[in-house]
Amino acid sequence: MLPSETITQLKRIIGKEGVLTTKEDLNAYSYDATSVWTHMPEAVVLPTTTEQVAGVLKLANEKMIPVTPRGGGTSLSGGPIPIKGGIVLCTTRMNKILEINKDNLSATVETGLVLQDFNNALSKEGLFYPPDPQSFLSCTLGGMVAENAGGPHCVKYGVTKQYVLGLKVVLASGYVMKVGSKTVKNRTGYELVSLFTGSEGTLGVITEITLRLLPLPPARKTIVVIFDDMVVAAAAVTNILSSGVIPAKLEIADNFLIRRIEEIMPVGLPVEAKALLLIQTDGSPATVEADSKQISSILKRSGAKEVRVAKDEAEADGYWNSRKAAQAAIYSTAPSVMVEDVTVPRDKLVEFIQKIEEISQKYGLVIPILGHIGDGNLHPNILTDIKDKENFAKAKEAMAEIFDTALTLGGVISGEHGIGLDKKPFLKKAADPLAIEIMKGIKRILDPNNILNPGKIWEEDGTT
């Protein structure tokens, strides 16, 4: 526990109602959306202003107290787990939209704004912010920037880092720094905006974000496609992408997921089907019509068993809601679920899916696959039980083999979830050793006392 003097100082900075210390309260900030990581903080602070964040960091830096920034707590890599104890700095009370600038196609928001609230405000203005992690009902923009989040839209629109124009960041010392700008082009020295983006809360606490926006596409169409084989579905994906049309979303789910969907919110999928592609086109009505026809025709030529175009938005919403629910529903099928996030070049998708199926058989583990296949980004979910030592050890071996396979195919161990705690032991395999030393060097410049989200990304070796 933190000394009572420190708690008093925190209350002086934030106000009494913004500092939590009871066991029940702390418990709520001890986990994220992974089902395997947990650690209790010693205090939780809920600042409402950048100045309060600065005050907390200044104090923590003087007293060498770990500070773990946290948004909606929806991380799938253990990012907001306060693994070294100390303070959880939760940003959810900093949730204002500061500006929506339609003429500049930009918005400036506070870090704790929830994505769905942002999207609702934007759609009223005919504007669009594409990155769309499926935790959109509770994930925050600050968390998305810290994790460089992805989602289904990224196949056409790119990831978070492609939209961040400017940041207000509080450094470990409490210094408040602005990087970037409201302009869509900016060549003012090194790309510090990109450095903070994806730094997983280890380099600074982001408090304000300026984002590039797009006009909201006027029309959308959803295509549901059934296959007898995951590998044939993966090959069809490559056929679509190389044909000159990029869908707005291009998702895959396997038979396990199809059955879960039909159990939890049935949309009339054949439960014996081995693979489902869920595709969205967007743009002008004419483009959507033309793209949907082109995609449907490629799918038929590529061995699809059934190609169904949603007749209206209600039907389309049903499919997308079931896609979203399916991921969540996997959790109820096993005591523990390891949600992976491997990504390969799209020309290696067929081979990669074959290998995952082989690994599943080899270890006798159920590994449902869904994911953003248009990006080469798959989420194999390893069903296990953290309390069953033997099974959990096997699951960890299978995970390591999936990582090795991805790396061998020129892929990466994480496409959008980040390294956090979950993939820390694998960073050495996934990055050049000197690249890791450079990252650690940058960390030392920005956070010499290692107070910001310590214990994440790389294994400790005494140098940081």
Added chain:
Amino acid sequence: MLPSETITQLKRIIGKEGVLTTKEDLNAYSYDATSVWTHMPEAVVLPTTTEQVAGVLKLANEKMIPVTPRGGGTSLSGGPIPIKGGIVLCTTRMNKILEINKDNLSATVETGLVLQDFNNALSKEGLFYPPDPQSFLSCTLGGMVAENAGGPHCVKYGVTKQYVLGLKVVLASGYVMKVGSKTVKNRTGYELVSLFTGSEGTLGVITEITLRLLPLPPARKTIVVIFDDMVVAAAAVTNILSSGVIPAKLEIADNFLIRRIEEIMPVGLPVEAKALLLIQTDGSPATVEADSKQISSILKRSGAKEVRVAKDEAEADGYWNSRKAAQAAIYSTAPSVMVEDVTVPRDKLVEFIQKIEEISQKYGLVIPILGHIGDGNLHPNILTDIKDKENFAKAKEAMAEIFDTALTLGGVISGEHGIGLDKKPFLKKAADPLAIEIMKGIKRILDPNNILNPGKIWEEDGTT
């Protein structure tokens, strides 16, 4: 001059034909596309492999010899000027396309590949790499990454950093490091790819680049628009962008440029017109048709005097070639030209153009304006004479005032050209002082002996 022993060692690494030392040869590498910066190198090396680059850097690092990387030498900020002497490392012999991967929508190229050669190879495959600096006939991909280059396409498609997936970089020590991957999503620690992108050759020498590609849009249309007033034209740009349609290109030119165009390659523009917008739409034929109609109608409502849609590609090419030639032709109108690259939020364009006109009048200087107005990125060209001290001093004052105006409006001093030598004195005004210290700290980690492109980006103060 370098000691003859060093020259002998360089020849051993590169081969005799790849090391230039005569005054005539060195002279060709003493300048770039700015008309105000020049400095002689002591030797020029033209490596053909990454290993040769590594050998040169290892030697230079041991002997503390400055190394200035250079691609096509088309920089507009003095980036490839060897201001500290030493070695110019010219990459133009490393110009192979290593892979075009249509299934993954990616390509891997050597650093010295010329953009136009890349575009030609891609278009045969129906593929598209959007960033398009107007020096495309000679600029190299490595230079584009080092400068995070832009161009007309960026209004719709974003800048270079939005396309770089992976890099092979030789560090100052000679260590060869790979960062990034061939995947479109990658969350392997900090974004080192983005750090090297835009680092102006100060952090490492890029030797291989993996780029994200798009399908080539099947159709294009060009719209030429005449206005009586630059400010009315700028307001029309905002009207287009906020209407829900983003053109592929959205360029402006003023009366000075219109007259230059009609002198050098006439396309039938009214020479008395005060402003020209040159617009391209792209996409499916139906989209192009619909977007062009929408844009034309907005333009007419926004006070355009004439809206002309090019009837075929030949007519369209004429306009775009004249746009490209116009920038080049400015150089022949004055002994020296200071090409600026200021960028403002798009809602400040009207105000910004008014201010530039005021500054032009205040100093009695001709400052033709053209640029990528859809990005808020303008290139005011200050016509001056570096040999006329009084006039050149005035020009520098006007430049400083344009920079101040951009910053006051929430803009930046460079959108796409980089800081280099040209804007070095202004970095302090344009970035947080601690941000500059962080940049210097990163530079010290990667290049402790300060051999890589020394003397660029920030003023020296003895700390680097």
